[in-house]
Amino acid sequence: MSKTLTPEDQTLIFRAARSHNGWTDEPVSDELLLQVMELASAGPTAFNQQPMRVIFVRSPDAKERLRPCVMGGNLDKTMAAPATAILCFDRGFWKHMEEAAPSFDAAKMYGKDDDMARHSALQNGTLQAGYFILAARALGLDCGPMTGFYKDKIEEAFLPDHPEWEANILVNLGHGDDAALRPQRPRHSTDFTSQIL
Numbered sequence: 001m002s003k004t005l006t007p008e009d010q011t012l013i014f015r016a017a018r019s020h021n022g023w024t025d026e027p028v029s030d031e032l033l034l035q036v037m038e039l040a041s042a043g044p045t046a047f048n049q050q051p052m053r054v055i056f057v058r059s060p061d062a063k064e065r066l067r068p069c070v071m072g073g074n075l076d077k078t079m080a081a082p083a084t085a086i087l088c089f090d091r092g093f094w095k096h097m098e099e100a101a102p103s104f105d106a107a108k109m110y111g112k113d114d115d116m117a118r119h120s121a122l123q124n125g126t127l128q129a130g131y132f133i134l135a136a137r138a139l140g141l142d143c144g145p146m147t148g149f150y151k152d153k154i155e156e157a158f159l160p161d162h163p164e165w166e167a168n169i170l171v172n173l174g175h176g177d178d179a180a181l182r183p184q185r186p187r188h189s190t191d192f193t194s195q196i197l
């Protein structure tokens with residue numbers, strides 16, 4: 001059995017997958033959103049710390065709550081998307097690692113150093129955001145990642161019960177309308193971005 005993705009699958013997840021600005025009316029089910037979470041959770045994090053937390057904004061009420069939190073150029077496409085995921089990271093991740101890393105004294109490493117805990121949560125939570133996007137694409141969803149939002153407003157509107165979570169990246173989810181895509185910009189060459197010593 002082949003241990004690589006087919007070229008078609010590689011293209012599905014990377015080359016042909018775009019950052020979408022328009023959406024069809026096709027809805028996205030709860031089941032599919034949870035499948036994305038389950039698949040993304042398989043990606044590695046330091047000490048298995050898994051600091052990403054996600055709030056899916058889907059109902060009309062929740063979308064209205066999101067409206068004032070999104071910057072102008074991102075507003076229409078966010079309101080039109082079937083779902084918007086608020087990808088957060090939990091600075092207090094180390095309090096929830098007993099099952100995930102039973103032999104590791106997370107409190108000793110992170111509990112006395114807030115800067116270290118935040119740095120690690122941001123680093124690993126952002127890694128998990130990448131896994132989230134690839135998982136969504138692997139499951140047939142299109143994504144529109146965005147950092148054009150008001151972090152303080154998102155946290156006030158959606159995270160009042162989670163004082164240790166910070167909003168990191170928003171991702172619109174659904175089935176993209178290709179007609180609304182912008183021309184794709186080139187990626188740097190591997191000669192520019194890498195050295196093999």
Ligand SMILES: Cc1cc2nc3c(=O)[nH]c(=O)nc-3n(C[C@H](O)[C@H](O)[C@H](O)COP(=O)(O)O)c2cc1C
Pocket residue numbers: 017018019020074145146147148149169184185
């Ligand atoms: C972390 C992140 C933040 C982004 N923020 C925005 C944003 O606020 N607004 C927007 O229109 N696009 C945003 N983008 C989309 C990028 O501009 C886009 O992914 C990039 O130009 C590559 O385009 P492509 O995926 O269609 O090839 C963001 C992408 C990422 C990964």
